[in-house]
Amino acid sequence: MNTNPKHYYVTTPIYYVNDIPHIGHAYTTLACDVLARFQRLDGYDVKFLTGTDEHGQKVEKSAQAKGVDPQAFTDEVSQRFRDLLGTMNFSNDDFIRTTEERHKTSVQELWKRLMDKGEIYLDKYAGWYSVRDEAFYDEKELKKDEEGNKIAPTGAPVEWVEEASYFFKLSEWGDRLLKFYDENPDFILPKTRRNEVTSFVEGGLLDLSVSRTTFKWGVPVPGDDDHIMYVWLDALTNYITAVGFPDETHGEFQTYWPADLHMVGKDILRFHAVYWPAFLMAAGIEPPKRVFAHGWWTNEGQKISKSLGNVIDPIDLVEKYGLDAVRYFLMREVPFGNDGDFSHGAMVARMNGELANDLGNLAQRVLSMVGKNCNAAVPQHGEFSDDDKDMLNQAYAIIDNTREHMDVQAFNLALEDIWVVIRACNGYVDRQAPWKLKKEDPARMETVLYVLAECIRHIALVLQPFMPQAMEAMLNLLAVSPEHRSFDFLGEGHALIPGTSLPKPEGVFPRYVEPEA
Ligand code: ME8
Numbered sequence: 001m002n003t004n005p006k007h008y009y010v011t012t013p014i015y016y017v018n019d020i021p022h023i024g025h026a027y028t029t030l031a032c033d034v035l036a037r038f039q040r041l042d043g044y045d046v047k048f049l050t051g052t053d054e055h056g057q058k059v060e061k062s063a064q065a066k067g068v069d070p071q072a073f074t075d076e077v078s079q080r081f082r083d084l085l086g087t088m089n090f091s092n093d094d095f096i097r098t099t100e101e102r103h104k105t106s107v108q109e110l111w112k113r114l115m116d117k118g119e120i121y122l123d124k125y126a127g128w129y130s131v132r133d134e135a136f137y138d139e140k141e142l143k144k145d146e147e148g149n150k151i152a153p154t155g156a157p158v159e160w161v162e163e164a165s166y167f168f169k170l171s172e173w174g175d176r177l178l179k180f181y182d183e184n185p186d187f188i189l190p191k192t193r194r195n196e197v198t199s200f201v202e203g204g205l206l207d208l209s210v211s212r213t214t215f216k217w218g219v220p221v222p223g224d225d226d227h228i229m230y231v232w233l234d235a236l237t238n239y240i241t242a243v244g245f246p247d248e249t250h251g252e253f254q255t256y257w258p259a260d261l262h263m264v265g266k267d268i269l270r271f272h273a274v275y276w277p278a279f280l281m282a283a284g285i286e287p288p289k290r291v292f293a294h295g296w297w298t299n300e301g302q303k304i305s306k307s308l309g310n311v312i313d314p315i316d317l318v319e320k321y322g323l324d325a326v327r328y329f330l331m332r333e334v335p336f337g338n339d340g341d342f343s344h345g346a347m348v349a350r351m352n353g354e355l356a357n358d359l360g361n362l363a364q365r366v367l368s369m370v371g372k373n374c375n376a377a378v379p380q381h382g383e384f385s386d387d388d389k390d391m392l393n394q395a396y397a398i399i400d401n402t403r404e405h406m407d408v409q410a411f412n413l414a415l416e417d418i419w420v421v422i423r424a425c426n427g428y429v430d431r432q433a434p435w436k437l438k439k440e441d442p443a444r445m446e447t448v449l450y451v452l453a454e455c456i457r458h459i460a461l462v463l464q465p466f467m468p469q470a471m472e473a474m475l476n477l478l479a480v481s482p483e484h485r486s487f488d489f490l491g492e493g494h495a496l497i498p499g500t501s502l503p504k505p506e507g508v509f510p511r512y513v514e515p516e517a
Helices: 023-041 057-066 070-087 101-116 174-183 191-202 231-236 251-256 266-282 314-321 323-332 344-373 386-407 411-432 434-440 442-463 468-477
Strands: 007-016 045-053 094-097 120-130 135-137 159-168 224-229 261-265 291-294 297-299 340-342
Touching: 007 023, 007 251, 023 045, 023 070, 023 261, 023 291, 023 297, 023 314, 023 323, 023 386, 045 070, 045 231, 045 251, 057 070, 070 094, 070 314, 101 120, 101 231, 101 266, 159 224, 159 266, 174 191, 174 266, 191 266, 224 231, 231 266, 261 266, 266 291, 314 323, 323 344, 323 411, 323 468, 340 344, 344 411, 344 434, 344 442, 344 468, 386 411, 386 442, 411 434, 411 442, 434 442, 442 468
Parallel strands: 007 045, 007 261, 045 094, 261 291, 297 340
Antiparallel strands: 120 135, 120 159
């Protein structure tokens, strides 16, 4: 029995195994990892879920193209996604695969509930389908490509499909969805995306085809083996499977459902903000609390695609720049929710300007002065001046600002505010000039260095979710014990104890130097 009253359940999309993981997948999971780590440090009992979406026509086609059986194919690619977790230091608590037995049981049970409630009926589908998007499109949504072929609004090819199909009565859920959005103004973030979804629903919803008969790679419809379930009904259900559904008395279901946050890219918002809450409400299950749709990364201004050969492999990035610099860049570069562009120049500018200069130098110069002039121990401080108090108060306030930003997934703003304090510390060092005080007033020098060390402790504690390894190193340099690294230890009540001996200072953020050609 879980007795912690504060819970947090955060999920990533489950990724298709038709493709190997790239920066876009790493980005979404990173955002969830940062939130999960933040909430754990802030005293929450967290469940952080990710996984792979292994059924559907797209995956079946990819397996066929490789000449392998879909299960063998999905086993291999799903492993690549699990390998990425280690590469990126992701702290997920579970990894779900839709080919697992626990999931088949769950999705078949959801189907039966929808059937029993009269929410699903058998008919025939005649319309447009995009395998790439695994989505049905209404004629009026389609566009034309340069050759005059019909294409989906996403640019994906579409094909005409006619087959027997079960339908979910989505058309009956429009008003209830609109009421739900109205009553839960933060269900869809950012706000701009919310308007997009609301207009789509206001435009009228059609019943949704939820089964296919023309291929086999999926979960069979209970009682009708000719049909397999539509891959999105199958995939979305993963979020409840992972907390024990269909057992709603299961401890995890009780503790974590409804999920606090489904993090997704803007491409799949409709599935999460329209279809998913409708399926759940129709089955008598509470919808999640929030769906956040983030933006899209391009590479040096170009769309990232396999055919353009410009897919960014997160493993290459980490090898080149170091893991925490990459984590920092991705969370800092773009206002979270907007589209962003990856460029080598922008990466190096942030790495050298913000990590090496602003933060790395601050820590290095303070800790090396402490090492040389304070017997390699936390300095002894005297009375604090107004300037000292002001500096310390800025450090104590970091957590409140950060929490506010993290509550609405504004990672970039959280980092910006933390950097305001880092820059304030650099201003304070220059103003107080401890290197001058060394001769003139060594006691005052110790007080100044103490204030700085205490500020660095706060900065490092709050930055842990973003850069876990680098901040671990920085907190080690301040001899902060591993048990004293949660946010409970922020504030003056847990301040560094003068006289505690410190290890030999080492640089935490190397500058990026272009390798010789
Ligand atoms: O849609 N920039 O899986 P998927 C930012 N299986 N994020 C990107 C990106 C980019 N260029 N490219 C991909 C599916 N993403 C379904 C989901 S959930 C029940 C089922 C990220 O492998 C982003 O999060 O196509 C996007 O929504 C997701 O990968 C799509 O992953």
